[in-house]
Amino acid sequence: MVAGASGLVGGFLIQALIDAPEYARIFALTRRPLGREHPKLANRIVMFQRMAEQLKGLAANDAYCCLGTTRADAGSDDAVRDVDVDTVLLFAQSARAAGATRFVVVSSVGANANSKRPYLRHKAEMEEAVTGLGFVSVDILQPSLLLGPRKQTRPLELVGTILAPLINPMLTGKREMYRAISAQTVAKAMLGASRRGGRGVYRYTYAAIRQLSELKPAQAIPTQTVKKTPA
Secondary structure, three states: OEEOOOOHHHHHHHHHHHHOOOOOOEEEEEOOOOOOOOOOEEEEEOOHHHHHHHOOOOOOOEEEEOOOOOHHHHOOHHHHHHHHHHHHHHHHHHHHHOOOOEEEEEOOOOOOOOOOOHHHHHHHHHHHHHOOOOOOEEEEEOOOOEEOOOOOOOHHHHHHHHHHHHHHHHOOHHHHHHOOEEHHHHHHHHHHHHHHOOOEEEEEOHHHHHHHHOOOOOOOOOHHHOEEEOO
């Protein structure tokens, strides 16, 4: 099951899952038709507030969540929280009800319940919520600025994209996690997290995300490159 399939990371994720030999069926949950077809892909149009009811009877092994928004798009901090926390949690609960044992979600570098930035507090709240739902594995990717072609141009992200090749090499050591990263790499890393097959709660930043993105079926990633939090 995939939520957020129409977004920047979600679009790349759908293609990665289509190409993955270990998946026979992909359920993409969207508010509007996705606009792409493939024999492995089933696009379910849902109202996220009624997701549990609309997805009754659906069975899934893994769930991938790329849902997210910004204040500029949503209009207020409360509207951002509605997407980044409440809707993600609804999807996670629906996935768990469908039998999914692994949940892979995109969060943000710097997610912190005590942050002064509502966005980072929301991400931390979401992370805590999904880890308490009983999944065997929860993989949380925490990228910084995402690079890739967007449907809408955001001025600050455009500036970041232009400057990333200059700034990334300067971010070393503990600051490496703040390097900009391509959305396609993050999408491939989400698939890699499932392929890694760990049990428990894991959080990944820049270096680990890049390593995950290179994993092929039945490969493993060194445990020292990821941060595990007891479930």
